[in-house]
Amino acid sequence: MAADRRQQHRQQASTPARPARRAGTLAVVTPWYPCPQRPHAGSFVRTATAAVAEGFARVEVLNGEDWPSAGGEFRHDLVRTAYERLAGPVGAARVPVVPETTPEGWRLTRVPVPVRPPALYAEWARAHESALRAVLPGGRIDADVVHGHTGVYGGWVACRLARPGARVVVTEHASFLPSVLRQAPSRELYREVVERADAFLCVSPWLRERLAQSFPEHEGKFRVVPNAVDVASIPVRPEPVRELRRWLFVGNLVPAKGVPLLLTAFAAAVADNPRLELTLVGPGNAEAVRRRAAELGVGHQVVVRGPVEPGEVFGIMHDHDLLVHPSTFETFGMTVVEAVATGLPVLVTRCGGPEQTLAGLEGVAGRLVDLADDPGPLLDGYRRLAAAVDRLDPARARAAIERRYGLAAIGARLSNCYTGVAGGSDRRDGGGAGGSARSGGGAGGPARRGGGGGSGTGTGAVVFGGPVAGSAAVDGLPALPYHPEQPPAAEDGAVLLLALGGTRLRAVVEDARFLAERGVPVVVAAARREVAEAAAEDPRIWVLRLPSGDGPLGAWRLWRLARGGLPALLRHGPRPRIAELVVCDAPATAFAWHLARSAPALPLRWCVERAGYAGRTRPPGPPEAGHGSRSDVPEPVR
Known part of the structure; x- marks a missing residue:
């Protein structure tokens, strides 16, 4: 026992002290972060943030999640336009992107990012910039230090949206870096990130060597700071x-x-x-x-x-x-x-x-x-x-792993980068915060497109009341009052999960099961058979099969159904009152825009906000079903 205590004392003595808490704010921008559906995604980002969090009075994590569109450039433009009209901060958008509080006490904002596959990495990076700019108050990241993870995603957004005077630090992790650098437009975008960043970190010597070869004029800026590991x-x-x-x-x-x-x-x-x-x-x-x-x-x-x-x-x-x-x-x-x-x-x-x-x-x-x-x-x-x-x-x-990669060791090295110790540009002019002229998207963010409308009369199925006095309106759609502490209960009506694609199947099914386990009636409206069948495996979940959107008339059938609003959507299968609609993927965004126009008082969300359902365990039966009179669309699975 004495020998063990001596060994522990030696290890503690050789471990760098954690940085002391100081008055300041840190924002972390990342394309990956753990969530219930992907618990391992971006765990290294969370661990690195934990290594330095004690040094800041406030920590914010901005997680842009790729939501792939489908059906080519025209359909993607429809999705992007609908997203721009719907998304925004709480109190200023029809479908607010709502921050949550992590177990560590950090502010976490998960932002859906409609992207078009296949496309250049540069195009996806600009999609992340546009999406985050749209949901941030003032279109800026309000933090003293902005740490972007991966140069082409988090790094680009950090450089473009950091407020003037903020220190920008970028960490490269990506194994797909060679693919990024082979694309000429993406390589030039990456060069802008390297030029703007005050410090540029790589998690391995291999990445540093690859970047030094690609941008030799900035070789001195690249430093190796490995991933943090919570060995303890x-x-x-x-x-x-x-x-x-x-x-x-x-x-x-x-x-x-x-x-x-x-x-x-x-x-x-x-x-x-x-x-x-x-x-x-x-x-x-x-x-x-x-x-x-x-x-x-x-x-x-x-x-x-x-x-x-x-x-x-x-x-x-x-x-x-x-x-x-x-x-x-x-x-x-x-x-x-x-x-x-x-x-x-x-x-x-x-x-x-x-x-x-x-x-x-x-x-x-x-x-x-x-x-x-x-x-x-x-x-x-x-x-x-x-x-x-x-x-x-x-x-x-x-013991060697602890000395090399433990939270204290890596936290001290990151803290030095945040303060400008031991190399790295220390510019404070904010010259890159707004980006260069050829990058597009000024400080004011993307302009809201076009048009009007959307003053429908509602469906009679909506439980929540109308907009509060003084709430903003976007393209004729009111920003509804938001009550995160009062999510729908079983007596309020059902939560409708709208999924027209298949890329987020696991997220849709797990969210539906989460709600069902907590006594909330849930309906999954799915256009892909694999999503509908996966959801239908749980007898507590009602499933509506929508048109797939494929074929020469597929898009028209979806458009006709969307224009009909909730009455058309619920003509077959279950007919519960709908307390809330959750947009689950990019293809559903344009559909949700039409539903929002026909039901101005219907609360729409980008995700199931799980924190509000803590403690609910009563499992009800499925929503009470009604029977429609038409047999074209949608087709009920059960």
Whole structure:
């Protein structure tokens, strides 16, 4: 015990102190951030923010989420126009983008960003700028320090919308950086970000070298500041590993992560030791992985679990003996670092980030192997590691990870960047805050387009009252009173989730189930069969199948249905009172615009605001159904 206390004291003494809280504000702009539907997305952004949050009086996170349109440029223009007319801050828009408070006490604003695939990265970056400008009061980010994550998304928005005098810091994480730089317009946009940023950080030396080669005139600006890892919160496995029998893979189930190579290497290892097991955890085509395992004759020894909650990952690591990470490219390798912190041995390819994050730890934390098209190096590395597993030192490896990437260490380095210590431009003229003339979009933000109208008489199904005195109106649509503490209850009516695309299937279904579990009647109006069928698996959810919008008459059928308002939408299937409508994806935006015109008092939202439903658990039956007289559209699934 005394030895343990001495070791703990030595580690604390060598760990940099957290920055003291100061009067100031930090805004973090990111295309990724954890949410209930994607709990792992952007977790490294949240951890980096936690590393510096104590140094600021207020922290704000601005998360722009890509909402892909469908059907070509014309339909995307319709979606974008509808979004511009509907979205805005609370009290000044028909469909407000509502900030929430995170468990850490930060202000988090999730902003849907309609984007058109396929398109250049530069076009998507400008879409993020336009969307965030539209929902920010005054069209600016009001913070002393603005930290943008990824140069082409968060970095561009930070540079364009930071207020004059703010310090702009950009961190590059993206493994798709080479694709960005191969596109001439995107490369020029990226150059503007580099020129404007006061400090430009890279999470690995590989990224720094790539940027220095691409922008040699700014080579001195690029610095390496790795991702932060909350090592103190990662539980250590109760017993050290003695045998590398239970293999584990955590990540996307795609070829770029080395999954096919992993299966082939595992099958070869099973020939030596039939007792081996392999578990794969992560999103992707699980059935394809199972089929390939069966073809290799190891189907009964391979388990594919799919994605799990973040809190489950470390327990799964404790239940296995070896993390195998055969990725073809990583900028950092967060999964590997977290595995080392738990005490799990690792077998990792030299794919960019891991050879830096595990520098000096080979033979201590695990083993690195060369990239190859065949399983030979991976299989040989496993055999060598299995023979030397007793010589690994997981406690020493964890201590090294803490010193390198712990919150205190990375927090101190980021704090220096925020204050201008140790390099980086220290300009305060705000010259890039408004962007250059060729970038488009002045400080006033995009002009609201066209037209009038929208003074419909309502549907008779709306529960909430009309607009309050003094509320703003956008294109004839009133900004309704917003009461986040009073979301619809079962007696108020149903929440209607409108989804015309398929890209956010998981979010739609999970939000519908969330509401049903809390006693709120819920109707999913879906245009894609896969969304409708997934929602219909829960008997508490009513589902309406809308026209798909495909084919020569598809768009016209949707337009006709939208013009009919809620009576047309609910002509078949359930006919509950609608207390609130949630726009769930980009294709639904233009449809929602027509519904808003026909029902001026109907509250519309961009997401299910879950905080307001805390404590609700009473599960009701589905909404009471009515029966329509027409059989064309919409078609009820149930």
